[in-house]
Amino acid sequence: MVDFIRNLSPNRRLALVAVVLGLLAVVGPNPYRGAAASVNTKEAAIQMARGTDQVGVTELADWIVQGRADFRVVDLRPATAYAEYHIPPAENIPVAGLAESSLSRNEKVVLYAEDGARAAQAWMLLKARGYRGVYILRGGLEAWKDSVLFPRIPENATPAQTVEFAKMREVSRYFGGTPQAAPGDSAAAVPVAALPKLSMPVAKAAPAGAKKKKKEGC
Amino acid sequence: MMAPFFKYGMFGENLSLVVAFLVGIGFGFFLERAGFNSARKLAAQFYFTDLTVFKVMFTAIVTAMLGVYWLSALGVMDLSLVYLTPTFLVPQIIGGLVLGFGFVIGGYCPGTACVGVATGRVDAMVLLVGLFAGIIGFNEAYPLIAGFYNSTGYGQLTLPQVTGLPYGLLVFAVVLMALGGFAGAEWMEKRMAARKAEA
Numbered sequence: 001m002v003d004f005i006r007n008l009s010p011n012r013r014l015a016l017v018a019v020v021l022g023l024l025a026v027v028g029p030n031p032y033r034g035a036a037a038s039v040n041t042k043e044a045a046i047q048m049a050r051g052t053d054q055v056g057v058t059e060l061a062d063w064i065v066q067g068r069a070d071f072r073v074v075d076l077r078p079a080t081a082y083a084e085y086h087i088p089p090a091e092n093i094p095v096a097g098l099a100e101s102s103l104s105r106n107e108k109v110v111l112y113a114e115d116g117a118r119a120a121q122a123w124m125l126l127k128a129r130g131y132r133g134v135y136i137l138r139g140g141l142e143a144w145k146d147s148v149l150f151p152r153i154p155e156n157a158t159p160a161q162t163v164e165f166a167k168m169r170e171v172s173r174y175f176g177g178t179p180q181a182a183p184g185d186s187a188a189a190v191p192v193a194a195l196p197k198l199s200m201p202v203a204k205a206a207p208a209g210a211k212k213k214k215k216e217g218c
Numbered sequence: 219m220m221a222p223f224f225k226y227g228m229f230g231e232n233l234s235l236v237v238a239f240l241v242g243i244g245f246g247f248f249l250e251r252a253g254f255n256s257a258r259k260l261a262a263q264f265y266f267t268d269l270t271v272f273k274v275m276f277t278a279i280v281t282a283m284l285g286v287y288w289l290s291a292l293g294v295m296d297l298s299l300v301y302l303t304p305t306f307l308v309p310q311i312i313g314g315l316v317l318g319f320g321f322v323i324g325g326y327c328p329g330t331a332c333v334g335v336a337t338g339r340v341d342a343m344v345l346l347v348g349l350f351a352g353i354i355g356f357n358e359a360y361p362l363i364a365g366f367y368n369s370t371g372y373g374q375l376t377l378p379q380v381t382g383l384p385y386g387l388l389v390f391a392v393v394l395m396a397l398g399g400f401a402g403a404e405w406m407e408k409r410m411a412a413r414k415a416e417a
Contacts (some may be wrong), residue, residue, distance in 0.1 A: 015397055021284045022393030025386035031290030031297045032385070105299075106227025130220060130296065132227065 013084065037128035044127055053123060055110050055135040058142045061171050064089060071108035071133075074101075075150045076122050077141075087137075087144060088175065095122050112137035112144070149177030221295040246333050255337040257325025264322050267410045269403035280396045287389050302374040308368050324348070 006012065046051040063071060064087075073090040077081050092154040093101045095118065103109055109117040109126070111134065119136045126134045137144065146152075151168040154161060170178040220226045224234050253259050262268035278370050285301045289295035324345045326334055331349060334342025360367070376387045 015400070018280055018284060018393050019397065021288065022390040025284070025287055025291075025389035026384075028287070028291050028386045030385050031287050105225055130226065 037125075039124065039128040044124070053134075053136055054138045056138045057147045057170070058171070060087070060106075060110060060137060060144075061148045061175065065171060065174055071110055072103065073110045073112070073137075074103070074122075076111060076113040076118050081114075087141070095125070098122060099129070100126055103131065105129075106133065107131075108133040108135070110135045110137055112140050115140045115142055134158075148172060148175055150180050151177075152180040219238060221289060222299050225296070225299040245329070246336060249330055249333045250337060254330040255333045255342070256340055257334065258341070259323060260327070260330055261325045265410070266406045269407055269416070270402055273400055276396045276399055280393055283389060283392060287385070302376065305372040305375045306368065307370040307372060309369060 005016070007017065043149065044053075074084045074088055074094055075090040075092045077086075077092075078094065082090075083124070087094065090112070092102075103126075109131065111122050111126075113119045113122075116136065119140060122144075123134050123136050147168070149172060151165060151172050153165040157165065161183055165179075172179045223229065224237075229237065249255070253270060254274070259268055260271055260303050263271045286295065286297065286300070290297040317327065324331075324341075326342055328349060331342045331345045335346055377383075377388045381388065
């Protein structure tokens with residue numbers, strides 16, 4: 001056997017390697033992984049423990065106000081809920097459609113749904129498929145409504161909280177929200193705040209949503 | 219580390235141009251080493267006197283196929299992220315024929331023409347001028363032929379999809395096909411050399 005290989009010309013030796021690799025491929029696995037994926041549980045656990053898997057609503061609001069275009073926001077809710085209201089730059093991708101979406105693995109993606117659970121599920125799915133920059137919007141759309149659209153100043157606010165509220169008032173107006181007055185301040189109380197109309201914020205900020213698909217090939 | 223590197227964000231758009239440049243230099247270097255800067259050698263394959271082009275190209279195909287298969291099977295590459303050119307059957311057959319005619323007549327294909335130019339071949343330079351004229355002409359005429367250009371589209375097709383056979387079996391079949399092709403090519407070259415000696 002050894003002598004046989006030794007006597008072969010380099011070309012024939014390479015051909016033999018190709019045949020062996022080809023023959024092994026017959027019993028080898030399918031190279032397409034399909035829907036099965038694996039997740040680095042340690043890495044994911046560390047991210048969860050440190051909270052680096054999440055982005056706060058005010059942080060996201062800041063990004064949008066600044067006009068940053070290095071992230072994409074994904075609304076995981078059904079299309080009807082999306083049509084009713086969504087965070088301005090968000091695109092609607094239901095959880096089942098994540099695998100076929102145009103998100104790329106090196107993009108920063110912020111996921112949100114009504115609350116945290118659905119977004120956390122989607123986060124896990126994307127992590128398992130090798131998406132690196134995936135984040136959950138902390139508290140989901142509920143937190144967005146509470147803190148960004150309808151911020152409320154706490155009773156007996158400290159000076160720092162007052163300053164923060166003044167800033168959030170501006171942010172809230174930017175997104176078409178209604179800042180809520182302090183509970184004791186009856187003059188400006190708005191009992192039920194209406195969700196802002198969609199047209200305003202959408203027109204104002206639409207950074208990464210309509211990214212052009214690049215054509216590849218030779 | 220996972221491949222494809224670009225899709226996994228190993229480097230950005232700018233560095234990708236540098237990488238493309240280096241890969242292109244490497245490609246040109248090996249084409250030149252295979253002797254593909256000579257129009258005579260390239261055109262000889264169409265007369266079955268020198269099938270180096272066939273052998274080099276099929277070797278590249280088999281090497282790449284085995285590499286892609288095994289890297290994916292071993293989990294260091296995500297094959298679903300590798301771009302596949304979509305199939306437009308009839309336009310691509312016509313396009314292949316046009317390229318083939320150009321190849322026989324001019325003696326170069328686009329890549330080897332660049333290699334020819336780099337090694338100072340005047341015929342390759344003329345061919346490259348024609349190549350760019352063709353590109354401009356195609357683009358100017360595009361509105362007229364867009365309908366045909368986009369006809370008979372089948373999307374991104376692969377052999378396992380079309381045949382329904384297991385991926386690994388097709389890998390082996392292509393390897394055997396290549397080796398059979400190499401043996402046939404050598405036999406043909408010997409026969410043509412013998413015939414030339416007779417004449």
